[in-house]
Amino acid sequence: xxxxxxxxxxxxxxxxxxxTTLEEExxxxxxxxxxxAISKLASGIQIDLIITDLNMPKADGIQVIKQARSQEKLSLxxxxxxxxxxxxxxxQEAKEAGATGWIVKPFQPENxxxxxxxxxx
Numbered sequence: 121x122x123x124x125x126x127x128x129x130x131x132x133x134x135x136x137x138x139x140t141t142l143e144e145e146x147x148x149x150x151x152x153x154x155x156x157a158i159s160k161l162a163s164g165i166q167i168d169l170i171i172t173d174l175n176m177p178k179a180d181g182i183q184v185i186k187q188a189r190s191q192e193k194l195s196l197x198x199x200x201x202x203x204x205x206x207x208x209x210x211x212q213e214a215k216e217a218g219a220t221g222w223i224v225k226p227f228q229p230e231n232x233x234x235x236x237x238x239x240x241x
């Protein structure tokens with residue numbers, strides 16, 4: 121059975137690239153903002169990896185991470201930040217919230233595949 125990835129970004133084009141890049145090997149569920157992601161996390165669906173943008177309306181990536189980490193079944197699920205932000209302070213804030221890794225946009229699809237494969241081992 122394919123592992124399930126929740127991809128969260130307010131950019132439709134980024135969600136499309138992430139989905140297209142990963143859907144051959146994984147089931148990809150998308151959310152267009154942090155609030156939608158938090159709702160999907162609370163629904164009880166099995167999630168094996170979360171890839172989230174940092175800056176989004178309604179709830180940002182840090183809030184998504186904190187919500188995921190507050191749920192026992194998601195406490196150890198890898199979470200990747202996919203963002204244009206490269207400031208160390210933001211990276212540290214995401215890490216403290218529970219992020220596993222950081223990918224800076226724009227990204228190469230092959231790099232995304234490699235990172236996802238590594239964290240889902």
